[in-house]
Amino acid sequence: MAATDGAMPPAGGTGDEAVKPGRRSLEEAASWYAALCSEDVTGAERQAWRDWLARSPEHASAWEHVEAVSRRFAPLHGTDPDAAVAGVAAARRGPVSRRRMLSGMAGLFGLGLAGWLGWRHTALPEVLMAWSADYRTGIGEQREITLADGTQVWLNTDSALSVEYRAGVRLLRLAAGEILVHTASDPGGRPFYVATRYGRMQALGTRFAVNHDQHRTRLDVFESAVEIRNAAGALQRVEAGQRADFTADGVSPLQAAERAREAWHRGVVVADDIPLQQLIEELARYQPGHIGVAPEVAELSVMGVYPAGDIDHALAMLENTLPIRIERPLPWWISIEAK
Amino acid sequence: MNTSEYASPPSVEHLYLDHHGWLQGWLRRRLGNASDAADLAHDVFLRLLAAPKRFDSPPEARGYLRTMANGLCIDLWRRREVEQAWLDALASRPEALEPSPEHRSIIVETLLEIGDMLGRLPQKAASAFVMAQLDGMPYREIAARLGVSDRMVKKYIAQAMLQCALIEAGLEA
Structure with missing residues (x-):
């Protein structure tokens, strides 16, 4: 780490590349923090802190680290302070080797802690499948994909999809979440399937949505028709405007398709x-x-x-x-x- | 599966099929509890997915999985201890609400993380910092609770913040 005492040249980048604060700036930032938190803080002190902050990009960066530390306490806000003090005291006694903690893991996955907890409660084979999927979306993310034959697929929040286009077949595997599909006709006449662990659906030139979770797969058809064959081999044709749910054991009676299942891609x-x-x-x-x-x-x-x-x-x-x-x-x- | 070498490095799926049952049994014996064992075995493979490792033989894979599982057992015991300390303190408060399991697990993770960051500080400095961070408790009140002067509290807060910021900046492990 380069010593950064005294005058520092202005940051090279335009904000993208943050200046790494040195120990000295962090010491100053920490002592400003302690002064500002006090109920006795004066207006003059606040002004002096603002001047310090504006003096160099390194100060600003050091202050960002102070704010990042405070954010780590966010989940405890509004909880009982005495209980938090007792909890932290107990945590301090343990071995200091928790770099492989949950939240660190969540970072590795690019998920928030809540997302990580979600995966923790999903059956592992499904996690493995979702993790190796070709296309994935995080919570709150949506994505539009155009496949080789011109078929359009919209991936909804928190979903995982793999695409296998082979000589005799066009196959999508939905491991988790929801898709809306608008199929294109294939010059080679290859059939088009969407598979989940509960069965597979053959599209008959059409627009439809598939939603899959641990408990069931749900199909809503908006144009033309789709045929379900579940894992046990039961067949059900679902026409435009209809909906069916299925599991490995059975297919539900037909109901009306829901507009909501088409609206999310907008x-x-x-x-x-x-x-x-x-x-x-x-x-x-x-x-x-x-x-x-x-x-x-x-x-x-x-x-x-x-x-x-x-x-x-x-x-x-x-x-x-x-x-x-x-x-x-x-x-x-x-x-x-x-x- | 009992050959001494893998023909080619196995995928996580492959490792899961070969070792999951055995690992879960090992964890069950160690923890004396089937549901914790299932959770931790699950976590071991999630971690492997996040950071894949290459193994040349089944014994090597097992050794690695066992080490990882052992680390998770220690984490679990520590997490339980922290959770209990937090719940005990909460139980002594008349107005305390029983938090939901999801809420609780996020709070316990946060306590562990903060405990790590504050691990090298004196106990009073750590406590002062937590009180100030949580509710912006006035220094005078923190001072009264800890039996120190207001000036000392300010010093504690600066010291604790510096320790955390150094870790945050990667200047200290």
């Missing part, structure tokens, strides 16, 4: 007279962290079009029309209560 969630609980579950898929709904309001009926990637906006819309109030005890913790 970045919206459509509620068509559904319980609040169901809408929140749908919105929660785009949002790391926790959203809880109090039982007294869970069954309120909702109707409307809500932005998928903007939970704050969606909740504000709901708060305006329903007798509910939104609580945020923690930055990643939202709970919906009766007003």
Whole structure:
């Protein structure tokens, strides 16, 4: 680490390349922090701190590290301080070799802690499949793919898809999450399939959505038709405007397809007279962290079009029309209560 | 599967099929609990997925998996200890709410992480820093709780923040 005392040349990059703070700047930043947290801090001290901050990019960078340390405490905000002190005291006694901690692991995966906890509760074979998938999206992310034959696929939040185009077949494997498919006709006439662990669906020139989780696969058809063959060999043809759920053991009776299953690729969630609980579950898929709904309001009926990637906006819309109030005890913790 | 060398380095899927059952049994004996054993065996393979390793023989793979699993057992015991300390302190508060398991696990992770960062500091400096960070408790109140002067609290806060910022900046492990 280069010594950085005294005058420092201005940072070379344009903000992209942050200046690495030296020990000296960090010492100064830490002592400013201690001064600013005091209830006795004066206006003159605050001004002196601002001057210090503006004096060099290294100071600004050192201060960013101080803020990053404070952010690590965020999950404890609003919790009992005495309990936190006791917990930290117990944690200090252990071996100091926790670089392979959960949150560090979550970083390795490029997931938040909530995402990591999600994988932790998924069956391992599915995790393995999802992890080696060709296309993946994180929570809140959507993606549009055009395949070699012109088929368009939209990948919804938190999904994993593999594509196998071979001589006699076009095959998509959905390991987790949801896709919307608009198939193109193939010059070679190869059949088009979407497979999940519960079975496979053959598209008959069409537009349809597949949603897969640990418990079942769900198919909504919007144009033409799709044929399901589940793992046990049961066959079911699903026509435009229809929907079916299936598992390895069976296929549900046909129901009406839901518009919502087509709307998400336009970045919206459509509620068509559904319980609040169901809408929140749908919105929660785009949002790391926790959203809880109090039982007294869970069954309120909702109707409307809500932005998928903007939970704050969606909740504000709901708060305006329903007798509910939104609580945020923690930055990643939202709970919906009766007003 | 009991050959001494792998013909080609095995994939994580392959390792999972070969060793998952054995590893889970090993963990069950060590922990005396089937559900913790299943969780940790799961974690071992998740970690392997995140940071793949190349093994030339099954004994080598087993040795590595066992070392990793052992480290996770130690982590688990430590996590339980921290969780218990936190819950015990919480139980003595009349207004405390029972947190959900998800909430709890994130809090315990945070406590462990902060405990690591503050590991080298005196106990009073660590406590002062946690109190100041959590609710912005006034220095006077922290001082009264710890039985030290206000000036000492300010010194503790600066010292603790420096320790954490050095770790954050990668200047100290």
